[in-house]
Amino acid sequence: MTIRVLLADDEPLIRAGVKAILATDSEIDVIAEAGDGREAVELARHHRPDIALLDIRMPRLDGLGAAAELRATLPATSVVLLTTFDEDDYVDAAMTHGVDGFLLKAADPRELLIGVRAVAGGAAYLSPRIAQKVIARSGNAAPVVTAARRRIEALTGRERDVLALVGRGLSNADIGRSLFLAEATVKFHVSAILRRLGVDNRVQAAILAYEAGLTRGDSPAS
Known part of the structure; x- marks a missing residue:
């Protein structure tokens, strides 16, 4: 297409x-x-x-x-x-x-x-x-990291998995293949993530993923 x-x-x-x-x-x-x-x-x-x-x-x-x-x-x-x-x-x-x-x-x-x-x-x-700047800024500012990790506490474990892949720039189809989920299920999770985090779009969600350490494989405490 x-x-x-x-x-x-x-x-x-x-x-x-x-x-x-x-x-x-x-x-x-x-x-x-x-x-x-x-x-x-x-x-x-x-x-x-x-x-x-x-x-x-x-x-x-x-x-x-x-x-x-x-x-x-x-x-x-x-x-x-x-x-x-x-x-x-x-x-x-x-x-x-x-x-x-x-x-x-x-x-x-x-x-x-x-x-x-x-x-x-x-x-x-x-x-x-840009992603490196976000990560560096987050790594040098503990309050930013803490605030981001508090915000993602509202997510389920599966939603955090999806958010981590959103932060890495994957499409819904790629996320589905990675997590063995139907694309429609991924779309449902992404919509829920945006709503729970109070953000308007995937880029803002990705920023939170960077700040919380999800894209680096960190394991924020729930």
Whole structure:
């Protein structure tokens, strides 16, 4: 099945480079390109892509603003932010806007393809560099770890297993294969996890998994 992508970046050279990388995958099709966030939202409403791949810093409307509008008006379109900036404030802001993925332009081109495919498959995806920053920040801040572990106490053992795999970027189908569960059962668990944790999406759940140590194989006390 073709993954239909809307690409938005105010630098034509960057757009061309990203498009060329995506074109190496025969199942990914860039159906529209935008030079700013406002144009991206308008084109998304017209084309209804599977994924909107947005730069953060753009004129008229930045990527965060565009992400917020798309989440509100086109919930079926997944939003992935692509940027050269990996400061904590950008990552935190992206999480609050309910994005499905966060990729860095400086990453290996293969990571772009992996990230787009993961999100298209229903998974959350964070660039490994972003995940490392989250883990490092959590490891250096005991209160963050403690708070995250308290929050996951509301989960059952099976839900923690599922959350750990969500944190590792697995799709529902991959989680099902790993835990020998039907995909529908995984979807049920993921919905319950989001509700119990009080988060809006898989990326926010993945952040909690990182902070609680689930992705590192830690065993938080229940």
